[in-house]
Amino acid sequence: MTAERQSYLDAPYGLxxxxxxxxxxxxxxxxxxxxxxxxxxxxxxxxxxxxELLTPKGDFVSDDVYNKLFTLHGIVMxxxxxxxxxxxxxxxxxxxxxxxxKDLAFPRxxxxxxYLYIIGGVLGLAAIIGGGVDTGWTFYTPxxxxxxxxxxxxxxxxxxxxxxxSILTGFNFIVTVHRMRAPGLTWFRLPLFVWAHYATSLVMIxxxxxxxxxxxxxxxxxxxxxGIFDPKLGGDPVLFQHLFWFYSHPAVYIxxxxxxxxxxxxxxxxxxxQVFGYSFVAFSSLAIAILGFLVWxxxxxxxxxxxYAGLVFSIITMLVAVPSAVKTFNWAATMYxxxxxxxxxxxxxxxxxxxxxxxxxxxxxxxxxxxxxxLTDTYFVVAHFHYIMVGGAIMAFMGGLHFYWxxxxxxxxxxxxxxxxxxxxFVGFNLTFFPQFILGYLGMPRRYHSYPDxxxxxxxxSTGGASILGLGYGLCLxxxxxxxxxxxxxxxxxWGAKGLEWEKTASPPxxxxxxxxxxxxxxxxxxxxxxxxxxx
Amino acid sequence: MSxxxxxxxxxxxxxxxEMDMLYLFIVAVCAFFTVLVAALVVYFTLRFKRRHPTxxxxxxxxSLTLELAWTFIPFVLSxxxxxxxxxxxxxxxxxxxxxxxxxxxxxQWMWKVQHPEGVREINxxxxxxxxxxxxxxxxxxxxxxxxxPAFRVKMDVVPGKLTTMWFEAxxxxxxxxxxxxxxxxxxxxMIGTVTVMTPxxxxxxLAGGRSTGTAAQNxxxxxxxxxxxxxxxxxxxxxGPSLAGVFGSKVTLTDGRxxxxxxxxxxxxxxNSQAKVVQGYQGIMPTFQGMVTExxxxxxxxxxxxxxxxxxxxxxK
Numbered sequence: 006m007t008a009e010r011q012s013y014l015d016a017p018y019g020l021x022x023x024x025x026x027x028x029x030x031x032x033x034x035x036x037x038x039x040x041x042x043x044x045x046x047x048x049x050x051x052x053x054x055x056x057e058l059l060t061p062k063g064d065f066v067s068d069d070v071y072n073k074l075f076t077l078h079g080i081v082m083x084x085x086x087x088x089x090x091x092x093x094x095x096x097x098x099x100x101x102x103x104x105x106x107k108d109l110a111f112p113r114x115x116x117x118x119x120y121l122y123i124i125g126g127v128l129g130l131a132a133i134i135g136g137g138v139d140t141g142w143t144f145y146t147p148x149x150x151x152x153x154x155x156x157x158x159x160x161x162x163x164x165x166x167x168x169x170x171s172i173l174t175g176f177n178f179i180v181t182v183h184r185m186r187a188p189g190l191t192w193f194r195l196p197l198f199v200w201a202h203y204a205t206s207l208v209m210i211x212x213x214x215x216x217x218x219x220x221x222x223x224x225x226x227x228x229x230x231x232g233i234f235d236p237k238l239g240g241d242p243v244l245f246q247h248l249f250w251f252y253s254h255p256a257v258y259i260x261x262x263x264x265x266x267x268x269x270x271x272x273x274x275x276x277x278x279q280v281f282g283y284s285f286v287a288f289s290s291l292a293i294a295i296l297g298f299l300v301w302x303x304x305x306x307x308x309x310x311x312x313y314a315g316l317v318f319s320i321i322t323m324l325v326a327v328p329s330a331v332k333t334f335n336w337a338a339t340m341y342x343x344x345x346x347x348x349x350x351x352x353x354x355x356x357x358x359x360x361x362x363x364x365x366x367x368x369x370x371x372x373x374x375x376x377x378x379x380l381t382d383t384y385f386v387v388a389h390f391h392y393i394m395v396g397g398a399i400m401a402f403m404g405g406l407h408f409y410w411x412x413x414x415x416x417x418x419x420x421x422x423x424x425x426x427x428x429x430x431f432v433g434f435n436l437t438f439f440p441q442f443i444l445g446y447l448g449m450p451r452r453y454h455s456y457p458d459x460x461x462x463x464x465x466x467s468t469g470g471a472s473i474l475g476l477g478y479g480l481c482l483x484x485x486x487x488x489x490x491x492x493x494x495x496x497x498x499x500w501g502a503k504g505l506e507w508e509k510t511a512s513p514p515x516x517x518x519x520x521x522x523x524x525x526x527x528x529x530x531x532x533x534x535x536x537x538x539x540x541x
Numbered sequence: 542m543s544x545x546x547x548x549x550x551x552x553x554x555x556x557x558x559e560m561d562m563l564y565l566f567i568v569a570v571c572a573f574f575t576v577l578v579a580a581l582v583v584y585f586t587l588r589f590k591r592r593h594p595t596x597x598x599x600x601x602x603x604s605l606t607l608e609l610a611w612t613f614i615p616f617v618l619s620x621x622x623x624x625x626x627x628x629x630x631x632x633x634x635x636x637x638x639x640x641x642x643x644x645x646x647x648x649q650w651m652w653k654v655q656h657p658e659g660v661r662e663i664n665x666x667x668x669x670x671x672x673x674x675x676x677x678x679x680x681x682x683x684x685x686x687x688x689x690p691a692f693r694v695k696m697d698v699v700p701g702k703l704t705t706m707w708f709e710a711x712x713x714x715x716x717x718x719x720x721x722x723x724x725x726x727x728x729x730x731m732i733g734t735v736t737v738m739t740p741x742x743x744x745x746x747l748a749g750g751r752s753t754g755t756a757a758q759n760x761x762x763x764x765x766x767x768x769x770x771x772x773x774x775x776x777x778x779x780x781g782p783s784l785a786g787v788f789g790s791k792v793t794l795t796d797g798r799x800x801x802x803x804x805x806x807x808x809x810x811x812x813n814s815q816a817k818v819v820q821g822y823q824g825i826m827p828t829f830q831g832m833v834t835e836x837x838x839x840x841x842x843x844x845x846x847x848x849x850x851x852x853x854x855x856x857x858k
Contacts, residue, residue, distance in 0.1 A: 319623055
């Protein structure tokens with residue numbers, strides 16, 4: 006074998022070659038390892054929360070510890086797991102390949118983005134070791150600037166630095182998609198995975214600087230006493246909420262849009278069929294990204310924001326439901342008259358559709374002004390966003406990971422374990438979070454260390470479900486690690502799927518992905534011509 | 542409530558039934574679509590299961606009719622939700638004119654309540670049944686949120702300003718009061734009870750409570766103690782504008798803008814006196830930030846509200 010034919014994993018070898026790599030695939034793997042570690046850390050915090058809430062009294066940990074647990078759970082999961090999860094791993098790995106090119110436009114900047122992420126992560130861990138943070142991941146003022154005696158500043162710096170990592174990733178994707186597509190690969194021949202990441206990247210580069218500025222202002226008030234948010238210093242605490250959600254609502258779409266891209270790929274591949282309504286699915290990603298910037302005020306309906314502003318934010322939020330519905334119906338329709346496999350990726354993608362549906366639809370309750378007055382700041386909100394972020398984004402991430410694992414590692418994992426893991430996660434997830442919708446309507450507020458007795462029954466379900474959920478993720482981690490050494494060698498295209506990544510690269514790909522220059526002559530997902538058409 | 546698996550909180554206010562109806566309406570719409578999509582997906586995976594390893598799906602690219610249908614139908618349904626929700630929201634934001642006013646102050650980690658008659662309570666709120674109650678709320682420190690699930694009402698309590706909410710209790714009983722905006726270590730301990738009483742019981746309770754004068758009387762005492770009265774004279778001869786009839790009136794500022802002198806304007810003028818100075822006067826008033834508590838402020842405002850405008854004949858001159 007010549008050097009060019011070696012897989013990206015083997016050539017060259019050694020730790021230094023990994024830490025200084027400019028290969029987008031290796032950087033994707035570095036990210037995969039790092040986010041898995043943060044996912045485990047965030048999961049441990051969640052375990053602490055669920056154990057505390059098993060009983061109404063605050064008897065497992067103290068109130069201070071509990072407040073730190075949910076704060077750190079949020080910060081770690083959002084800034085260090087969910088935001089980089091799909092874009093920095095699957096996106097980094099497959100966007101250049103799907104564009105038919107050797108690497109991202111700026112390989113060195115790609116590596117820099119991983120290092121910034123790690124610096125942010127180390128600062129985050131420093132904040133944890135240095136006593137933790139108790140402000141909630143939302144850092145609401147004036148509590149975060151004047152009242153909290155915890156490591157707020159260092160946690161804010163951590164999120165600030167990690168933000169630049171995501172700006173650089175988004176910037177790299179946008180330039181790559183514009184400038185590096187192979188000859189013949191027109192915009193409307195791009196896989197929907199690329200469209201979704203393009204939309205995500207727009208949100209990353211336009212939204213993240215705003216949260217960076219907000220965190221700087223927070224640090225100015227906390228460290229230097231500049232009056233920005235604290236009314237005692239002449240500031241306005243609600244201003245912080247506007248600035249924070251101007252980024253942090255679009256950030257939700259940073260988490261879910263790449264998942265939608267993965268699901269479009271998976272639905273098509275497991276059905277061996279063109280995605281139904283390609284251009285509607287593509288443009289709905291852009292619509293979600295754009296509308297996502299105009300809805301931040303729906304977090305502020307009872308904050309003393311003007312009630313007329315509430316009207317505007319409510320109606321625009323309702324509009325987000327439309328492109329989300331369009332996507333869901335198109336995915337379902339893609340399976341119609343498909344050739345649907347029952348291999349493990351199908352389990353994950355069906356799981357995603359069920360959970361995302363509930364997550365998206367419960368957003369309507371919270372967008373409805375009058376109803377939000379009762380539901381906001383209760384467990385209903387907690388349930389809703391976990392359905393979107395865990396049920397939607399993580400389910401899609403797991404589906405994508407299982408679908409692309411043979412390509413990324415060159416190994417197959419045991420199918421039966423993968424199906425068992427998908428089922429455990431789906432059941433465990435619903436058992437954990439569905440009762441929280443009921444708790445929310447009953448009026449149980451968020452971020453409560455102790456609670457009245459009548460809420461206990463649903464909390465017991467929730468904690469029970471969380472153990473099953475943890476089991477599902479744990480099982481998955483074990484067999485995926487096992488497969489790295491012991492799994493069957495993967496063929497180039499184990500799923501019989503269309504796409505440059507399956508048809509034109511080895512498993513795992515060589516360092517420069519393709520052996521010869523790619524020329525694209527057909528649309529994405531071109532399954533039917535020449536194939537044996539299903540007439541069932 | 543006694544059910545081992547409760548689904549609904551007690552409904553005890555004039556809006557709780559409508560809130561539950563709106564909730565159930567959206568539950569029904571969402572359940573319909575969840576079942577529809579789930580049934581389709583399950584049916585398609587079974588019906589179109591792959592039978593041969595090289596088999597592929599049919600050559601179908603899309604349908605404009607379907608795309609328009611599943612754009613339009615969700616749009617219309619979401620607009621119905623928006624309309625109903627907006628109507629309820631405006632009802633919740635508009636207290637009836639005859640509402641009785643109770644003052645609430647949130648501080649880490651307790652609720653202090655002050656009735657207009659002067660009775661005070663902590664972590665408890667007693668109200669009469671069948672009478673609209675308007676809460677005027679302020680915070681001594683960080684964000685809080687006054688939440689009564691049985692009434693389906695909730696409002697943030699924000700430092701630096703006054704916020705209001707209202708409700709009309711319809712059922713005698715005792716209900717949860719929660720702080721719903723995270724406020725630090727003992728956030729989940731910042732809870733209490735709301736007791737709804739018959740009007741007679743409420744009067745008896747008020748009479749039995751210890752009172753050091755009504756809120757307005759206390760405000761009048763503060764008005765003298767803080768020497769407000771030396772500049773804000775009843776006629777317009779003082780160095781500051783007369784406050785007679787100022788509450789709810791239109792005030793012209795030095796920069797030509799006009800504002801309504803509501804609770805928040807009065808609060809700001811006391812705490813940050815240079816922010817909005819009345820036309821024709823100099824900004825010489827000192828700030829009282831740090832000198833008056835949120836409770837004092839509410840008493841001062843209660844007093845200013847009682848100052849009636851001068852006789853109409855005099856104004857015409």
